[in-house]
Amino acid sequence: MSAQTGIEVRDGPTSGRLRDRVRHRVAGWRDEPNPLWMREMRQAARVQVTPIALAVLTVLMTVLLGAIGGIMGEKRSSPADAGQALFQTFFSLAYFVVALIGPALGANTIASEREGHTWEAVLLTGMRPEVVTRGKFLAAYTLIAMYIVMLAPVGALPFLFGGVTPTEVLFAFVLLFALALVAVGFGLAVSAKMQSTRGALVIALLTAVPLSGFCFSIFGVGGAEFARGTWGDTLSRGPIWLPRAYAVAPFNLEYLLYLVVVPLVVLALPAWFLYETSLANLTSVTEDRSFGLKRWHAVSSAICALLGLVPLAYLAPHESTAHAFAPAGVGVLAYAIFAAYLFATEPIGASRRMERVLEGRSRLRRWFGPGVPSTLSLLRWTTRGAVFVSLSAALLVARVRSSVSAPAGFPFVVEAACIGLWGFYVLGFTEFVFGLSAWLRARASGGAGVRPILLAILFATLAGPWVIAAITGLLTSSGSDALIVAALSPLHVLTHTFEAVTRGTSAAQRSFAASSISAVTYYVLGLALARVGRRRCDAIVTEHRALLADADARLAKEDEAAANAAAANEAAANENAEAAREPSLGDPRSTDRSA
Amino acid sequence: MTGPSRIVAPIRRDLPPAIRARHLWQRYGSRDVLRDVSFDVYPGEIFGFIGPNGAGKTTTIRIMATLVDPMSGRVEIDGLDVTMEPETVRRRIGYMPDHAGVYDRITVREYLEFFADAHAIPSLGVVDAVLELTDIGHLENQLVATMSKGQKQRLQLARILLHDPKVLILDEPASDLDPRARIEIRELLLDLQSLGKTILLSSHILSELSDVCTSIGIIEHGQMVVSGPIHEIADRLAQRKAALALGNEPSAYNANALGGAALGPSLSYAMGPSAAERRLVKLRVIGDLTAAAYTLHGGPGIFDVNVVGRSLHVGYGGGEAKVAEIVAQLVHRGFGVIGVEEEMRELERVFLEATGMPGRGGGA
Numbered sequence: 001m002s003a004q005t006g007i008e009v010r011d012g013p014t015s016g017r018l019r020d021r022v023r024h025r026v027a028g029w030r031d032e033p034n035p036l037w038m039r040e041m042r043q044a045a046r047v048q049v050t051p052i053a054l055a056v057l058t059v060l061m062t063v064l065l066g067a068i069g070g071i072m073g074e075k076r077s078s079p080a081d082a083g084q085a086l087f088q089t090f091f092s093l094a095y096f097v098v099a100l101i102g103p104a105l106g107a108n109t110i111a112s113e114r115e116g117h118t119w120e121a122v123l124l125t126g127m128r129p130e131v132v133t134r135g136k137f138l139a140a141y142t143l144i145a146m147y148i149v150m151l152a153p154v155g156a157l158p159f160l161f162g163g164v165t166p167t168e169v170l171f172a173f174v175l176l177f178a179l180a181l182v183a184v185g186f187g188l189a190v191s192a193k194m195q196s197t198r199g200a201l202v203i204a205l206l207t208a209v210p211l212s213g214f215c216f217s218i219f220g221v222g223g224a225e226f227a228r229g230t231w232g233d234t235l236s237r238g239p240i241w242l243p244r245a246y247a248v249a250p251f252n253l254e255y256l257l258y259l260v261v262v263p264l265v266v267l268a269l270p271a272w273f274l275y276e277t278s279l280a281n282l283t284s285v286t287e288d289r290s291f292g293l294k295r296w297h298a299v300s301s302a303i304c305a306l307l308g309l310v311p312l313a314y315l316a317p318h319e320s321t322a323h324a325f326a327p328a329g330v331g332v333l334a335y336a337i338f339a340a341y342l343f344a345t346e347p348i349g350a351s352r353r354m355e356r357v358l359e360g361r362s363r364l365r366r367w368f369g370p371g372v373p374s375t376l377s378l379l380r381w382t383t384r385g386a387v388f389v390s391l392s393a394a395l396l397v398a399r400v401r402s403s404v405s406a407p408a409g410f411p412f413v414v415e416a417a418c419i420g421l422w423g424f425y426v427l428g429f430t431e432f433v434f435g436l437s438a439w440l441r442a443r444a445s446g447g448a449g450v451r452p453i454l455l456a457i458l459f460a461t462l463a464g465p466w467v468i469a470a471i472t473g474l475l476t477s478s479g480s481d482a483l484i485v486a487a488l489s490p491l492h493v494l495t496h497t498f499e500a501v502t503r504g505t506s507a508a509q510r511s512f513a514a515s516s517i518s519a520v521t522y523y524v525l526g527l528a529l530a531r532v533g534r535r536r537c538d539a540i541v542t543e544h545r546a547l548l549a550d551a552d553a554r555l556a557k558e559d560e561a562a563a564n565a566a567a568a569n570e571a572a573a574n575e576n577a578e579a580a581r582e583p584s585l586g587d588p589r590s591t592d593r594s595a
Numbered sequence: 596m597t598g599p600s601r602i603v604a605p606i607r608r609d610l611p612p613a614i615r616a617r618h619l620w621q622r623y624g625s626r627d628v629l630r631d632v633s634f635d636v637y638p639g640e641i642f643g644f645i646g647p648n649g650a651g652k653t654t655t656i657r658i659m660a661t662l663v664d665p666m667s668g669r670v671e672i673d674g675l676d677v678t679m680e681p682e683t684v685r686r687r688i689g690y691m692p693d694h695a696g697v698y699d700r701i702t703v704r705e706y707l708e709f710f711a712d713a714h715a716i717p718s719l720g721v722v723d724a725v726l727e728l729t730d731i732g733h734l735e736n737q738l739v740a741t742m743s744k745g746q747k748q749r750l751q752l753a754r755i756l757l758h759d760p761k762v763l764i765l766d767e768p769a770s771d772l773d774p775r776a777r778i779e780i781r782e783l784l785l786d787l788q789s790l791g792k793t794i795l796l797s798s799h800i801l802s803e804l805s806d807v808c809t810s811i812g813i814i815e816h817g818q819m820v821v822s823g824p825i826h827e828i829a830d831r832l833a834q835r836k837a838a839l840a841l842g843n844e845p846s847a848y849n850a851n852a853l854g855g856a857a858l859g860p861s862l863s864y865a866m867g868p869s870a871a872e873r874r875l876v877k878l879r880v881i882g883d884l885t886a887a888a889y890t891l892h893g894g895p896g897i898f899d900v901n902v903v904g905r906s907l908h909v910g911y912g913g914g915e916a917k918v919a920e921i922v923a924q925l926v927h928r929g930f931g932v933i934g935v936e937e938e939m940r941e942l943e944r945v946f947l948e949a950t951g952m953p954g955r956g957g958g959a
């Protein structure tokens with residue numbers, strides 16, 4: 001039933017067969033669209049600005065492309081070159097249009113409802129946060145899809161010049177639509193957190209501008225170089241290389257990895273993250289709001305660990321396995337800091353309601369549930385798993401390589417020492433990060449301030465030792481000794497210890513020992529902080545439970561007293577009623593009273 | 596609006612309370628915003644939740660509406676704990692926030708259709724039904740942006756009636772409405788009460804909607820000063836006065852004397868303009884009462900004007916000269932004044948006495 005479409009009755013699927021169920025589902029999307037999306041579309045239809053903005057954008061792009069085409073014609077380049085140049089220009093511009101308009105449209109969604117004081121009414125209708133998120137997303141996505149569709153005729157212009165195949169243009173548009181998913185999702189995630197539209201817009205754009213430039217240079221410009229290295233000169237030099245790569249690259253493992261898996265991960269993992277963040281921010285704090293994000297975390301930490309192994313597969317004979325293992329460790333470390341930051345404001349324990357909801361659920365579900373202790377344990381074990389997987393894979397590769405072609409690389413012992421040290425350092429430091437965040441969270445009453453303090457401390461531990469080393473180095477004028485202090489920073493292992501150990505220099509042993517001691521220190525410190533933090537959380541939860549139980553008992557007692565009083569009143573009333581009836585039976589007592 | 600067809604639904608004090616707030620505490624920062632707030636609202640009642648700005652009305656109401664969790668204490672609506680079963684509670688309440696917003700670029704009908712879909716109401720007729728009930732059917736194709744404040748308020752009421760909730764929770768429904776809109780809301784509330792709804796409404800102005808309330812609760816600095824049916828509170832106060840006159844210790848007067856609500860220590864409560872200066876005069880006027888109300892509304896020294904039955908209730912400040920001035924003004928505009936009766940409202944008297952302020956003569 002939908003009042004907005006006016007469709008009243010919907011029968012169930014005609015049979016249980018998959019085809020009928022799918023058909024029923026699809027008909028459902030048509031007949032009972034997301035209420036929020038429907039309303040936004042009705043509102044958007046009344047805005048006069050949208051079509052004007054669309055027209056202006058289209059005209060601007062046409063003029064620009066026409067001008068470029070004209071200039072290329074003057075310079076007597078071949079039409080194919082002009083076509084390729086137009087294609088590159090158009091889609092680069094379209095990329096930035098989508099990367100900036102998408103977040104702006106997304107940022108406008110939920111914050112504007114909060115600002116306009118219409119949000120609570122929506123919340124109280126009982127629509128699930130998922131439905132709200134999807135409705136808002138669809139509304140913003142429909143708008144940006146309209147922009148892309150409006151640009152399509154301009155995008156087809158390069159055809160007139162040649163040098164571009166229809167498949168290429170088609171793929172480029174598909175990529176644009178896929179990019180819009182993430183762009184709108186990003187705006188929506190910001191919006192879900194913010195109270196004012198202006199604030200959401202400012203934050204979304206301030207982040208989107210550098211981020212889109214960064215992604216463009218990494219995946220566009222850098223990606224083009226990489227692709228030409230992999231598939232040769234058939235690919236264009238321009239940043240929009242992916243569409244042609246899909247068409248010309250031979251279908252093999254590399255195709256699957258670089259053109260299917262990596263783009264999917266690069267788009268899907270952030271999109272999923274943005275969806276779960278929006279959802280979490282639309283869910284009440286007393287619900288299990290981080291469940292979705294934890295699910296995402298479990299999957300993404302596994303994927304990150306696996307992606308970290310890719311360099312191991314591309315080792316040249318003279319390269320060291322330990323060096324190829326280094327990025328995996330950096331990835332796990334960076335990801336762990338991100339995860340600690342993400343879950344830093346987790347509630348200390350489950351709310352009264354969530355406790356009841358989770359009571360009958362599986363242990364796994366409760367492990368993903370709210371509360372500092374379970375979050376701490378989840379973070380630790382996923383990270384330990386990631387370290388274990390990459391460490392053992394690296395050791396295995398080193399072992400195999402040493403047995404196959406020993407003389408080219410380093411001896412296995414050296415490789416294993418470096419890999420083991422780095423793996424253990426990463427493990428120790430991530431334990432420290434998680435312990436620290438749990439401890440900080442346990443001390444802060446509402447979770448406020450945990451994130452900035454956590455980041456400040458982590459920044460100090462990563463960069464601080466270098467500063468100290470530099471200063472002492474200057475003072476003592478024996479630089480290499482002073483650098484030992486820098487072993488307190490995990491990066492020291494990569495920059496100095498590896499170097500020293502593989503070269504077998506005299507400082508190797510000292511450097512190795514200093515790094516090992518630092519790793520152990522971080523590990524022990526992390527365990528201790530986690531223990532103290534967890535104890536404190538347990539104490540708070542126990543106290544809170546006792547308070548609730550006490551309140552329950554008092555309220556129950558009050559209820560009982562009220563029930564007793566009511567019963568007594570009733571009894572008294574009955575007695576009175578009987579007393580009133582008694583005179584007719586000739587009771588002397590009653591006669592006395594009436595007299 | 597008011598028809599003879601309206602049957603006043605009985606207030607069922609024998610049933611369990613429709614809203615039951617019990618020992619609510621709420622703290623923001625180091626400030627206790629609610630301190631042990633308890634009250635009951637029985638099915639069929641219109642409960643006036645009254646207190647100055649910042650007293651904690653909105654906080655209490657948001658707890659009832661499942662939007663905020665109290666630090667401690669319970670609210671039960673229809674026997675359900677709002678913190679434990681928010682989803683079920685949301686289906687049983689209609690909550691109208693203070694300063695609620697509406698979507699502007701959408702028609703009245705589209706607005707209601709959206710909320711009908713959002714509530715997943717399995718009937719298409721419900722939008723027409725609430726349009727008729729709230730008397731905004733003639734506006735159905737108008738854009739919400741073009742509606743007056745009073746019409747928007749009725750639209751909000753229509754919205755919260757869509758899912759046919761048992762309990763209506765209205766935060767400051769009559770603030771900044773003109774006299775006519777206020778009268779219309781008042782009538783609408785009585786209509787809703789006759790349909791069996793339980794209504795809780797808040798106000799920072801005691802007189803605003805007080806004549807439709809069957810019970811009141813007065814909150815001040817996060818504490819409930821007094822709560823219960825208006826007549827009961829009045830009776831208790833009369834007893835208290837009598838006891839005081841007999842020379843009993845005031846301390847013999849324990850909290851139970853006011854239906855379980857503790858009397859606040861001392862209160863310096865100003866209702867808009869200073870309460871002590873506010874007076875009420877009832878004028879019997881021939882002619883269009885609403886037009887007469889508009890004539891007086893907003894004049895110097897006039898706080899509010901309400902049409903009640905066949906007479907005009909004017910809240911004013913100043914002495915008897917002001918009454919003469921009001922009458923002169925009405926006569927000048929061609930309204931026949933056939934009766935002048937100065938009175939202090941029962942509720943206002945109750946309020947002043949409950950809070951220990953000196954009562955004013957000329958009352959009931």
Ligand SMILES: Nc1ncnc2c1ncn2[C@@H]1O[C@H](COP(=O)(O)OP(=O)(O)O)[C@@H](O)[C@H]1O
Pocket residue numbers: 623624628646647648649650651652653654655
């Ligand atoms: N979220 C909040 N954070 C901090 N203080 C708040 C919050 N909500 C309300 N308050 C404070 O609580 C007090 C009571 O507010 P409120 O319940 O809105 O009063 P009322 O509705 O009676 O005017 C006010 O002093 C207000 O500043």
Ligand SMILES: [Mg+2]
Pocket residue numbers: 649652653693766767
């Ligand atoms: Mg308020």
